Amino acid sequence: MVFYALIYREKIVETEFLIVKIMHNSGFILINKPTGPTSHDVVDALRKITGIRKIGHAGTLDPFASGLLILGVGRDATKKLSIFLKQDKEYIAKIKLGAVSTTYDPEGEIKLTQNAEAPGREDIKKVIKKFIGEIKQVPPAFSAKKVKGKKLYELARAGVEVKLKPVSLAVYNIELLNYDWPFLEIKIKCSSGTYIRSLARDIGESLGCGGYLEELCRIKIGEFFLSDALEIPQLNPRNWQNSLKHLALS
Secondary structure, three states, X not given: XXXXXXXXXHHHHHHHHHHHHHHHXXXXXXXXXXXXXXXXXXXXXXXXXXXXXXXXXXXXXXXOOEEEEEEEEOHHHHHOHHHHHOOOEEEEEEEEEOEEEOOOOOOOOEEEXXXXXXXXXXXXXXXXXXXXXXXXXXXXXXXXXXXXXXXXXXXXXXXXXXXXXXXXXXXXXXXXXXXXXXXXXXXXXXXXOOOHHHHHHHHHHHHOOOEEXXXXXXXXXXXXXXXXXXXXXXXOOOOHHHHOEOOOOO
């Protein structure tokens, strides 16, 4: 009986150790995504470093975009990623005026606006002000938003036109950082679901010269800042656990 009791006790200790190990390997990592790779590329890179398959991210950044990407490592963390998706975001965006893009960003077909005139700084301030508050925004045709189970960019590439309804969202603030024609740099604080590409396009249209999103950097998600994020090359199989954040999210 003592022998079987010892075996039973060893099994309990072994199970407790595995539970602690799993919990220790589960959490969130703040990554500074560079321009170039997709958000999924970052996930794959972290999978190779950690040896953990169950990894996801909270909010896609396009290849041309950079900035804060929150990754969930382990089953418990990935289940809670949706919490970050609903949180407010902050971005720094560079808009190129005097041209338009089929995708509202540098990855589409670019067409110069004929006879485009450079707007004055005060005109830009007036236009920007119109986009602060509760607004209606039409999602870009080339986006991951789904319509009847199909992603919009898949339908757009197939030549299928979809009439999109405006979506209600909140833009809390837009700050003019720099203006040197044709480039306009702004800082945006907005609610979840805001398409900065669409905002850039709408600002350009309102200015009468056209515009598209040339560069984008996400600097904040909820209460998490880009300044606290790490770059993938800083992580390796020996140190990545030190960067895990174990958050009490409900």
